[in-house]
Amino acid sequence: MGDYDADVVIAGAGLAGLSAARVLDAAGVSVLVVEARDRVGGRTWSAPVGGAVFDLGGQWIGPGQSRMYRLATELGLETFPTFEQGTKVVEVRGRITTYDGAMPKLSPLALVQLQLMLQRLNALARRVPRDAPWQAARAERHDATTLETWRRLLVSHPAARGVMDAAIRTIFGADAGELSLLHVLHYVNAAGGMGALTETKGGFQQDRIRGGAQQFASCIAAALGPERVQLARPVRLILHDRDGVTLIAGGSRLRARRAIVAVPLPLADRIEYSPALPTLRSQLTQRAGMGATVKCLALYDRPFWRARGFSGEAVCGDGPIAVTYDNTTPDGQAALLAFVVGRPARGWSERAPAVRRGEILGSLARWFGAEALRPTAYHETDWAAQPWSGGCPIATFPPGTLTGFGAALRAPVECIHWAGTELATTCSGFMEGAVASGEHAAAEVIERLG
Amino acid sequence: MGDYDADVVIAGAGLAGLSAARVLDAAGVSVLVVEARDRVGGRTWSAPVGGAVFDLGGQWIGPGQSRMYRLATELGLETFPTFEQGTKVVEVRGRITTYDGAMPKLSPLALVQLQLMLQRLNALARRVPRDAPWQAARAERHDATTLETWRRLLVSHPAARGVMDAAIRTIFGADAGELSLLHVLHYVNAAGGMGALTETKGGFQQDRIRGGAQQFASCIAAALGPERVQLARPVRLILHDRDGVTLIAGGSRLRARRAIVAVPLPLADRIEYSPALPTLRSQLTQRAGMGATVKCLALYDRPFWRARGFSGEAVCGDGPIAVTYDNTTPDGQAALLAFVVGRPARGWSERAPAVRRGEILGSLARWFGAEALRPTAYHETDWAAQPWSGGCPIATFPPGTLTGFGAALRAPVECIHWAGTELATTCSGFMEGAVASGEHAAAEVIERLG
Numbered sequence: 001m002g003d004y005d006a007d008v009v010i011a012g013a014g015l016a017g018l019s020a021a022r023v024l025d026a027a028g029v030s031v032l033v034v035e036a037r038d039r040v041g042g043r044t045w046s047a048p049v050g051g052a053v054f055d056l057g058g059q060w061i062g063p064g065q066s067r068m069y070r071l072a073t074e075l076g077l078e079t080f081p082t083f084e085q086g087t088k089v090v091e092v093r094g095r096i097t098t099y100d101g102a103m104p105k106l107s108p109l110a111l112v113q114l115q116l117m118l119q120r121l122n123a124l125a126r127r128v129p130r131d132a133p134w135q136a137a138r139a140e141r142h143d144a145t146t147l148e149t150w151r152r153l154l155v156s157h158p159a160a161r162g163v164m165d166a167a168i169r170t171i172f173g174a175d176a177g178e179l180s181l182l183h184v185l186h187y188v189n190a191a192g193g194m195g196a197l198t199e200t201k202g203g204f205q206q207d208r209i210r211g212g213a214q215q216f217a218s219c220i221a222a223a224l225g226p227e228r229v230q231l232a233r234p235v236r237l238i239l240h241d242r243d244g245v246t247l248i249a250g251g252s253r254l255r256a257r258r259a260i261v262a263v264p265l266p267l268a269d270r271i272e273y274s275p276a277l278p279t280l281r282s283q284l285t286q287r288a289g290m291g292a293t294v295k296c297l298a299l300y301d302r303p304f305w306r307a308r309g310f311s312g313e314a315v316c317g318d319g320p321i322a323v324t325y326d327n328t329t330p331d332g333q334a335a336l337l338a339f340v341v342g343r344p345a346r347g348w349s350e351r352a353p354a355v356r357r358g359e360i361l362g363s364l365a366r367w368f369g370a371e372a373l374r375p376t377a378y379h380e381t382d383w384a385a386q387p388w389s390g391g392c393p394i395a396t397f398p399p400g401t402l403t404g405f406g407a408a409l410r411a412p413v414e415c416i417h418w419a420g421t422e423l424a425t426t427c428s429g430f431m432e433g434a435v436a437s438g439e440h441a442a443a444e445v446i447e448r449l450g
Numbered sequence: 451m452g453d454y455d456a457d458v459v460i461a462g463a464g465l466a467g468l469s470a471a472r473v474l475d476a477a478g479v480s481v482l483v484v485e486a487r488d489r490v491g492g493r494t495w496s497a498p499v500g501g502a503v504f505d506l507g508g509q510w511i512g513p514g515q516s517r518m519y520r521l522a523t524e525l526g527l528e529t530f531p532t533f534e535q536g537t538k539v540v541e542v543r544g545r546i547t548t549y550d551g552a553m554p555k556l557s558p559l560a561l562v563q564l565q566l567m568l569q570r571l572n573a574l575a576r577r578v579p580r581d582a583p584w585q586a587a588r589a590e591r592h593d594a595t596t597l598e599t600w601r602r603l604l605v606s607h608p609a610a611r612g613v614m615d616a617a618i619r620t621i622f623g624a625d626a627g628e629l630s631l632l633h634v635l636h637y638v639n640a641a642g643g644m645g646a647l648t649e650t651k652g653g654f655q656q657d658r659i660r661g662g663a664q665q666f667a668s669c670i671a672a673a674l675g676p677e678r679v680q681l682a683r684p685v686r687l688i689l690h691d692r693d694g695v696t697l698i699a700g701g702s703r704l705r706a707r708r709a710i711v712a713v714p715l716p717l718a719d720r721i722e723y724s725p726a727l728p729t730l731r732s733q734l735t736q737r738a739g740m741g742a743t744v745k746c747l748a749l750y751d752r753p754f755w756r757a758r759g760f761s762g763e764a765v766c767g768d769g770p771i772a773v774t775y776d777n778t779t780p781d782g783q784a785a786l787l788a789f790v791v792g793r794p795a796r797g798w799s800e801r802a803p804a805v806r807r808g809e810i811l812g813s814l815a816r817w818f819g820a821e822a823l824r825p826t827a828y829h830e831t832d833w834a835a836q837p838w839s840g841g842c843p844i845a846t847f848p849p850g851t852l853t854g855f856g857a858a859l860r861a862p863v864e865c866i867h868w869a870g871t872e873l874a875t876t877c878s879g880f881m882e883g884a885v886a887s888g889e890h891a892a893a894e895v896i897e898r899l900g
Binding site: 140143144145146148149174175176177178236266269270272276278279280282283286287288289290292343346347348349350382384385387390391398399400401403404405407408 | 590593594595596598599624625626627628686716719720722726728729730732733736737738739740742793796797798799800832834835837840841848849850851853854855857858
């Protein structure tokens with residue numbers, strides 16, 4: 001290896017970075033992963049809450065995410081289905097209704113508008129190239145339009161708007177008025193359709209991981225060993241030329257033939273590069289902003305909502321909660337999971353904790369019964385307040401970004417390659433996308449190392 | 451002063467930071483300005499090109515910018531009018547026409563559409579509060595709409611679109627499809643109307659500074675002295691609490707009662723803060739992206755275009771140049787100034803220099819005569835490639851940003867205050883705005899120091 005500490009240094013021990021490391025290691029390429037936090041897993045994070053382990057970050061996998069099921073098998077992880085039996089709740093404009101099918105019980109007009117919009121989104125999405133959305137027909141026009149502008153013509157019924165707001169916020173951590181329509185269409189196509197994004201059984205919320213989804217990362221890291229996955233080493237500076245890279249990370253200086261930067265896009269912008277990156281790349285990372293997601297967990301002695309016939313799923317167009325799920329562990333620790341996302345989640349952590357808790361539990365009680373007011377434990381994870389993520393679930397692209405800067409999204413810069421779920425051409429934004437993007441970056445590196 | 455190196459440390463020696471320092475110094479508050487570059491002035495930068503001094507950055511002031519005229523007088527700087535006598539050129543869709551009045555010679559329909567759109571923009575803009583655009587009537591709706599979507603209904607004629615594209619790109623360094631309508635309306639109102647933004651005589655392009663506009667900054671810095679304006683000290687980390695701040699800047703550790711961060715918004719995001727900033731602030735800076743502006747200077751033996759009756763002004767809807775100006779110095783060094791801005795400027799520096807030069811000079815020759823092909827010097831400043839600016843002229847706000855995060859734009863965080871032209875409530879985006887925002891931050895600090 002000569003003067004190199006490793007063939008490849010990877011910044012970021014989330015699923016993207018570790019998946020790249022795994023592929024490179026298997027190909028006989030020496031790797032070193034440096035991570036800013038004192039843990040691996042990035043936006044997956046499994047930790048004890050009230051005595052049981054819960055996922056504070058990404059937690060679901062579903063059909064179409066074959067890499068994750070294969071990885072679970074290879075790493076010996078066990079999946080189990082998300083609980084979804086029973087009646088669901090929808091609240092829009094202060095009115096609570098319940099339903100049992102796939103679509104909420106709304107007025108016929110609202111339902112027709114929602115269905116029409118889903119169909120139109122799916123139809124348009126299918127025409128957006130997964131690897132180059134900026135080459136889609138009408139890409140410029142769709143990228144100069146917000147999702148809000150586009151949907152205004154299709155969805156006028158307040159109840160339909162409310163349900164759609166909840167869904168969009170949950171998917172993107174952002175509101176329809178912030179999102180480029182082209183970005184949304186690409187995201188939908190990369191997922192395989194709106195159904196995958198919104199549904200539990202048959203969709204990307206279908207299955208959970210016993211013991212938590214962070215195990216994907218921690219198992220890969222354990223196999224690589226602590227010498228090759230070094231924690232608490234934020235990368236501050238990357239010196240690069242045609243012969244290799246030097247990373248200044250947490251006081252150490254690491255030299256390698258190539259680097260893979262696998263951190264969220266806005267955080268990649270906080271690293272200093274010398275020489276400076278091409279302007280297209282640096283202005284891209286200036287624009288990508290992380291969504292706002294607060295994941296609230298309320299633990300209970302028993303899943304009281306099940307006894308009352310509820311599945312634990314609710315959709316709310318009024319805020320602060322957008323959606324809820326039954327999040328009971330396979331060992332029987334009863335829990336409800338509530339997402340505060342998008343606009344209602346902005347600045348969440350700056351509000352008084354008691355007020356926040358009161359609003360969340362109050363909503364749960366309104367939908368599932370007064371027992372919701374007396375949890376055995378209550379826990380919030382505000383991902384925007386996690387400095388090494390900057391937000392969740394993903395970095396979104398405002399209008400003009402994909403057509404103006406998309407070409408710089410994955411393009412290597414000399415010896416620097418890029419990974420992260422936002423860069424994936426399949427299941428972008430999900431664990432599956434993170435793994436896919438890591439594998440893609442690893443393949444690029446292997447090809448160039450020769 | 452006790453344990454403090456100064457009462458106030460200011461990060462950034464652009465016009466905002468230095469103006470804050472000047473006010474504080476005059477009020478008897480001790481200040482220390484630390485600057486990342488080896489020069490002061492930020493987005494103003496006057497340097498020799500072909501033997502004469504030219505402004506590579508901001509260069510104009512105009513009526514309504516009273517702070518700048520007063521400052522010029524106080525600092526002993528001399529202004530002179532931008533040359534604008536003669537025929538102007540407009541090129542849209544490959545067709546070149548000339549005109550002498552205020553409006554380009556286009557088809558009647560194109561002219562009507564342009565006039566109507568200017569009127570509508572001005573009328574809507576006047577209703578947007580300068581200090582809180584997110585409180586405007588219909589703020590949510592206008593912030594969920596791009597300027598492109600809004601204008602599509604008003605401006606359908608290709609020639610009108612072309613002229614408007616050139617103007618928008620020049621003003622914002624970004625395209626209509628990237629900009630929140632609310633942001634544009636606020637910007638227009640802060641300037642006092644579209645006329646100020648687009649016109650030379652009577653507008654913000656009316657006057658230049660003999661010897662260059664960077665002198666505003668360098669004269670203030672000279673008065674403070676090199677001990678209080680320290681160059682080549684990029685601020686990397688700000689530790690803060692209720693008792694004060696500690697800045698880690700270029701290896702030194704500076705302690706002060708309060709800090710003013712006066713760097714472009716996306717660069718403020720590259721500084722590490724401990725404790726971390728409120729999520730609203732950190733997600734705001736993730737979203738603000740600098741525009742793309744390349745300022746091209748072509749020097750000649752003589753102002754040959756004047757001899758042919760041209761003013762040197764051209765507007766082009768076809769790119770790469772959006773607008774040109776006569777930029778001859780008061781000492782007689784003939785020069786044309788061409789702006790490549792917005793979409794055509796993205797990734798400009800990654801293209802071959804000879805091709806870039808050929809395109810620019812070719813356009814000038816098409817409009818003003820073949821003599822344009824033989825400059826005595828040719829110089830480009832690609833501001834996106836300036837690491838301590840990240841782009842020019844300003845940071846723009848994509849849809850959803852002002853309504854979602856605007857409250858964090860100027861709000862101090864404990865002992866940290868913010869300045870920069872984007873934060874100004876008057877002439878935001880201009881030197882005048884930078885000075886105004888610096889004065890505002892200084893007043894905040896003085897009030898809190900008690």
